[in-house]
Structure formats: structure tokens, C-alpha cells
Amino acid sequence: SPSMMYAKGSKRDALMGGLLVPGFDERTCASRYSSAMYRKNTARSPCGHLVKRLREQEALQRRCGPGTAAYRRAAERLGSRRNGTAGAGDEGCKYLVLVPYRGLGNRMLAMASAFLYALLTGRALLVDRGESLADLFCEPFHGTSWLLPPEFPIKNLQDLTGEAPESYRNLVQSDRPGTSVSDLPYVFVDLDHGCTYHDKLFYCDDERHFLHRAPWLLMRTDGYFPPALFLNPAYQDELDRLFPRKDSVFYLLAHYLLHPTNKVWGLITRFYDSYLKDSDERLGIQVRVFDGDTPFKHILDQITACTSQERLLPEVVEQEPSSFPAPAAAAAAGARSKAVLMTGLNSWYYENIRSRYWQSPTATGVVVRVHQPSHEEHQLSGSTTHDMKAMAEMYLLSMTDAIVTSGWSTFGYVGHGLGGLSPWVMFKPENLTTPDPPCRRAVSMEPCLHGPPFYDCRVKRGADTGKMVPHVRHCEDMSWGLKLV
Numbered sequence: 001s002p003s004m005m006y007a008k009g010s011k012r013d014a015l016m017g018g019l020l021v022p023g024f025d026e027r028t029c030a031s032r033y034s035s036a037m038y039r040k041n042t043a044r045s046p047c048g049h050l051v052k053r054l055r056e057q058e059a060l061q062r063r064c065g066p067g068t069a070a071y072r073r074a075a076e077r078l079g080s081r082r083n084g085t086a087g088a089g090d091e092g093c094k095y096l097v098l099v100p101y102r103g104l105g106n107r108m109l110a111m112a113s114a115f116l117y118a119l120l121t122g123r124a125l126l127v128d129r130g131e132s133l134a135d136l137f138c139e140p141f142h143g144t145s146w147l148l149p150p151e152f153p154i155k156n157l158q159d160l161t162g163e164a165p166e167s168y169r170n171l172v173q174s175d176r177p178g179t180s181v182s183d184l185p186y187v188f189v190d191l192d193h194g195c196t197y198h199d200k201l202f203y204c205d206d207e208r209h210f211l212h213r214a215p216w217l218l219m220r221t222d223g224y225f226p227p228a229l230f231l232n233p234a235y236q237d238e239l240d241r242l243f244p245r246k247d248s249v250f251y252l253l254a255h256y257l258l259h260p261t262n263k264v265w266g267l268i269t270r271f272y273d274s275y276l277k278d279s280d281e282r283l284g285i286q287v288r289v290f291d292g293d294t295p296f297k298h299i300l301d302q303i304t305a306c307t308s309q310e311r312l313l314p315e316v317v318e319q320e321p322s323s324f325p326a327p328a329a330a331a332a333a334g335a336r337s338k339a340v341l342m343t344g345l346n347s348w349y350y351e352n353i354r355s356r357y358w359q360s361p362t363a364t365g366v367v368v369r370v371h372q373p374s375h376e377e378h379q380l381s382g383s384t385t386h387d388m389k390a391m392a393e394m395y396l397l398s399m400t401d402a403i404v405t406s407g408w409s410t411f412g413y414v415g416h417g418l419g420g421l422s423p424w425v426m427f428k429p430e431n432l433t434t435p436d437p438p439c440r441r442a443v444s445m446e447p448c449l450h451g452p453p454f455y456d457c458r459v460k461r462g463a464d465t466g467k468m469v470p471h472v473r474h475c476e477d478m479s480w481g482l483k484l485v
């Protein structure tokens with residue numbers, strides 16, 4: 001039972017060093033207090049300032065969230081399209097509405113990013129639930145909800161783009177003077193990975209001077225934008241205080257915010273207990289193929305080359321051993337075991353690796369067990385059971401001891417980011433050829449921002465944003481991307 005698991009570790013471990021608050025009903029969301037027990041070591045703890053700011057943010061969410069008088073009035077003003085000159089209203093409530101979209105990995109990165117922005121700017125976060133969100137995640141805030149109420153006055157949020165008249169792009173475009181924040185019922189910020197130069201000026205925005213006049217900020221993003229916030233002079237001091245170590249921003253945000261519902265937690269724990277728990281070591285291999293859903297030999301070769309060169313999987317030998325020890329003797333001799341968790345839409349890679357260790361003995365005598373929870377064949381994001389499996393698999397990857405991921409994949413970023421693991425990243429193949437080298441160890445556990453700004457906020461001109469501060473660098477898997485280290 002959850003309470004038994006809770007009792008196993010110390011209370012401080014279960015609450016991850018003050019990241020989480022006690023007081024939620026454990027039965028409605030078992031993962032919240034027991035997921036820490038499934039990890040060998042807590043990679044990072046939150047600092048005191050982050051803990052304090054989280055508690056303040058929770059109070060803000062309760063004061064301004066759905067069901068409060070403040071929310072009702074703010075939504076009414078928005079619905080009647082009265083402009084925002086009233087500012088944040090009497091209660092001082094301002095909102096960030098996030099429209100997450102694309103695959104589940106994308107959406108999880110978006111939620112963590114938007115939460116950090118809400119925290120930095122004193123806004124309550126509300127998330128557009130789409131088809132499946134409420135079935136995947138527990139409420140992160142006690143005594144309130146982060147789900148955008150269905151009667152929210154702006155409809156078809158999924159259709160908003162930077163083209164909208166209310167967009168930030170439109171506000172800052174110098175060839176369209178005259179529109180001011182105060183004239184608009186809301187401001188829409190487009191942070192799609194393919195957004196424009198003007199959209200990305202948002203990353204240089206100092207909310208205190210400009211956007212604070214917008215009580216409603218609507219945002220869509222499909223990625224992880226904190227690296228860009230760390231480049232904005234307006235937030236640097238506060239971010240330094242919140243995160244003295246810059247390499248675990250996602251780890252802390254995700255463990256604070258993204259708790260699997262009991263249904264998903266069941267998928268996670270049953271698989272873990274059946275296939276991963278009893279091995280001496282656990283290796284995760286995340287296979288994400290962007291060239292199509294059919295099997296590719298060059299990708300299997302890449303997995304084998306990477307795991308062999310980096311000594312993540314044992315070599316196999318042709319020769320059967322001259323004597324086979326009796327099972328009891330083998331166990332007594334302490335044959336080590338390694339569980340390999342493979343994830344992917346296709347089962348062909350898994351079948352091949354598994355056969356390899358069935359057909360031949362390992363050179364070291366290590367017993368290798370290869371497992372893959374599902375093979376969905378095609379991406380069906382938005383369908384609840386499909387998304388539940390995707391979430392369970394990202395979590396299971398995070399419970400391994402070492403992880404190999406596919407470059408460019410946000411699914412992989414979530415797996416290693418939640419796990420507190422710096423992955424071995426397999427480079428994205430070009431021209432259907434195995435890259436050489438096949439993979440490389442990443443410098444940090446942080447996700448990569450795919451659509452970064454190329455602009456220096458201080459001097460107001462183009463710049464190599466991977467060279468401006470020591471803790472924001474280009475990613476291993478995408479030369480123009482940015483990640484925290």
C-alpha cells in the first residue's frame with residue numbers, strides 16, 4: 001500500500017527535501033509520496049529559496065485559481081473582452097494559460113517551463129487539459145486546480161498561433177505601431193519550436209515593465225525554454241537564487257509538478273516490480289526513430305555500437321562454455337544480472353537485442369534480461385491509453401541506473417531528466433547511416449531547447465547564445481539548441 005511505502009523511507013525522502021508538501025490524500029495520488037522510494041538516490045535537493053517560493057506560488061494558486069472570486073471576475077473581464085487596463089484587478093491575480101501540444105514528452109517539457117515562468121512572474125498557472133491530461137497527471141497544488149475550467153471564455157485554444165492580433169509578435173513588431181498591451185484582453189505568446197524572431201523577443205522581455213499590464217497571458221509551447229530565461233537579465237538574479245546548481249532545473253520542476261495518476265502509477269510499478277526490481281543493474285535504451293515507423297538496420301547498428309563502445313552492455317561470445325554450472329551453483333557464484341528496459345514504437349530493435357543474449361553467452365557471464373513494455377507502432381498522441389503508456393515508459397526509463405537516448409527526442413529528455421541521469425545520446429542519423437561516433441555522454445541531465453533565441457538581450461543584437469554564460473551551452477544532439485549544464 002502507498003502508506004507502507006511511505007513508511008519505508010524517511011519522511012524527508014518522500015517529500016524530496018521539502019520539494020513536496022505533506023497533506024494531500026495519499027490514496028488519490030499514490031505516486032506523489034512513493035515515487036522517491038523507487039529511486040536509489042535523490043540526484044538533487046531543492047535549496048531553501050526554491051522551497052519558499054514554491055510555497056508562495058501554492059498560496060497564489062489557491063488565492064487566484066478556479067473556483068475563487070478572483071478567478072470568476074478575471075474570467076468575466078476576459079469574456080466581455082474588456083481591455084486589460086484594470087490590470088491585475090483588486091486581488092492582484094494574473095494568469096498564465098498554457099496550451100501544451102504535440103507528443104507527451106513535448107507537453108511535459110512545456111508544463112515544466114510554463115510553471116517556472118509563472119513562478120518568476122507571479123502568475124497562477126492554468127493548463128489546457130486537451131484530451132488526456134487529467135487522466136495522466138495528479139493535481140500538483142493542494143486545495144486548488146491547475147486545470148483550465150471548461151467554461152474558459154476563449155475557445156479553440158489549440159488553434160492560436162503567432163498570427164493572432166493578440167500575439168506578442170504583433171505587439172513588438174515595429175512596423176505595426178499603435179497596439180499596446182493595455183488595449184488587449186489577453187496577450188498570446190507563441191513559443192513553438194519554429195516561432196519567429198519577433199515571437200522570441202519574449203525571451204528578452206522584462207515582465208515588470210511591459211507584460212505585467214496583461215492580466216491574462218496565453219502561451220503555447222512544445223519545448224523546454226528555461227535555458228532562454230537564464231539568458232534574460234531580468235530573471236538572472238532570481239534564477240541564481242532558485243537554482244544554485246543549474247543542471248537540475250528540470251529534475252526539480254518535474255518532480256514537483258508531474259505526478260502520474262494512480263492508473264499510470266499502476267502501469268509503472270507493476271512493470272518495475274515484475275521486470276526491473278530484482279536485477280543488479282538496470283539500463284534504459286530509448287529508441288525514437290524520426291525516419292519512419294519501419295525497422296532500420298542502421299539504427300540497430302547504432303544501438304549495438306553505442307552500448308558496446310561505452311561498455312553499457314556485455315559482449316557476447318560464439319563458444320558455449322565448456323561446462324554449464326548447475327543453477328544453484330550459478331546463483332551461488334553470484335552471476336550478476338542486468339535488466340535492459342527498451343522503449344520504442346517498434347519491437348524489432350528489442351527482438352534483436354533480446355535474441356542476441358539468448359543465442360549467445362556473454363563473455364563475463366552476466367545474465368542479460370531484455371524487456372519492452374509496449375510497441376504502439378504509430379504515434380497516437382491525445383489518445384488516453386496511448387499517452388498513459390508513453391508516460392509510464394518515460395517514468396520507467398527514469399528508474400534505471402544508466403540510460404541511452406535518441407537525440408532530438410523530448411520523450412528521451414523526460415526519461416533522463418526525471419531520472420537525474422546524464423544520458424548517452426545517440427546522434428540523429430543522417431542519410432539512413434549509422435553516425436560515427438554513434439553516441440556521446442551528455443554533460444548534464446537537462447533537456448535541450450530546440451528553438452532557442454539567437455539574440456543578446458543586453459546589447460540588443462544577434463549573438464551566439466550558447467556562448468554567453470557558462471551554464472547555458474549548445475546541446476550534444478542539436479548544434480543550435482541550448483541546454484543548462
Ligand code: GDP
Nearest residue numbers: 103104105106343344345379389390409410411
Ligand atoms: P518526441 O517526438 O520524441 O520528441 O517525443 P514526444 O513524447 O513528444 O512524442 C512522441 C510520442 O510518440 C509519444 O508521446 C508517444 O505517444 C509516442 N511514442 C514515441 N516513442 C514511444 C515509446 O517508446 N513508447 C510509447 N509508448 N510511445 C512512444
